[in-house]
Amino acid sequence: MNYKVLVSFSGLINNFSVSAFVGAIISISDESVAKDLLKAGYIKPADSADDVAEVKTEEVKPKRGRAKKGE
Structure with a gap:
């Protein structure tokens, strides 16, 4: 069955890295x-076409570095 991911995760599932x-x-x-993942709130069923089409990308902004003294 297909599921939509609500919270990013990684780990071993049946000896496979996921x-x-x-x-x-x-x-x-x-x-x-x-x-287990449903109960924890990490995924939800993706039965409808709306869920499949709803995949979003987020803009990742670089972190600002600290300025050195005197700059």
Whole structure:
């Protein structure tokens, strides 16, 4: 089943390294894993076409560095 990611996460699922970012649509075949992620609020079912089309990208702004004294 397909799920929309609500909270970014990474880790091992059934001995496979997995990572997902907010807004991604992922497929999870293991019901127990999906149930745990649903209960934790990390994912939600992505059954509708609206959810699949709703993947967003966020602009990442670089952090400002500290100015050195005298500059």
